[in-house]
Amino acid sequence: MQGLHSPVGQSVSDAAPKALLQALHQVIPAAGLSCQRLPETPIDLWLIPPDLPTERMDDDVVRRIWNDTPYWIFCWASGLAMAQWLLAEPQHVKDKVVLDFGAGSGVVAIAAKMAGAKQVIACDIDQISLIACRENAVLNQVELEYLDDLYAYTEQADVLLAADVLYDQSNRFFLDEFLKFGKQVWVADSRVKNFVHPAYEKVDERSATTWPDLDEAREFRNVSFYRTIKAVS
Template structure:
């Protein structure tokens, strides 16, 4: 869920063993809205955030998005599991992947290959651990994909990416470019402030359990959308 903050990637070398850090500070638990999937998740955001800053030797780093199952990702994962024909046999990109939840759902739904992309220095380890726990294989890149044309894949999945400006505009432009190249673009979003009001076709709506640690409600109304070429 982290993108376009290249300075963070340079700090990954200061974390001697990201996988050990994750295992020591999270616990394996089922995803509330997609219980077929288990992830290494934190119970509280603030203590882990502080530990992350200490591990990186830097204050003001991005929150540990990789340690939580965000509502948009949960909704999108649920939809992929219930509609496997959307990704079966296809190549998938899980953009701003965080924990890798959506990528795992895509592989469980029969995707041929899934590339998870996130620049957070802990994400590669988190996604590796979560993929192993779920018996799937995921590829990973820490490249800032917004700096180049979208990769040629069949499906791009993006959960919880419209949470701040002006980044939301850059992400939307990039996703539209991917759509124009022929990728099907799927988005999971719990009615964030900066989600575009036009250009998307509604696929599903869910009541997703979450936590006050992350959201303003314990049940978050979450929608899954497809970018519409008519929009």
């Protein structure tokens, strides 16, 4: 992991949620959390500070980071791009029921609610991620609902959103599963540039950076957007 850096100011707070700090310290003992404003959005999130001295981490800590990554401590590029898109084009979710799959920090769910969605469900299998979603929702004064098992959702949302969930080849089967849970599906991903699936089409490409900046390769800063070709009945 390379050093973190961020050109935008952040406010370090002693009020960082204790449950999140405890979970973070199990992976990175000396790390803290800071309240950070995401670029080109009105959204604040509890994230790892950009000045974390990663070069001084011992091998055990680095191993824990890679083996048990606390994904919610970053706002990944695809999530940021999708949040920015929702806020710029709120008609996609306004007055609709939205399911955010693989919610992580909750950034996409929060953006959907800010964009006027009637109901937003943040879905993530990781219980700590759901705590992060709750705390970040409080931070942004929005109300979300929470789900830890996609298959426990018995309705069909108007819109299903999925950002940065295709990084693992084994997750590709979700492209079929999403069709069961959303009348319209939008997928944003910076790791997969083009996938071929009869139900989806690539419609856009946007530039975004994981926040705080992981100094990722330029190729991972280009986020591809896909949507279902037609609404699923």
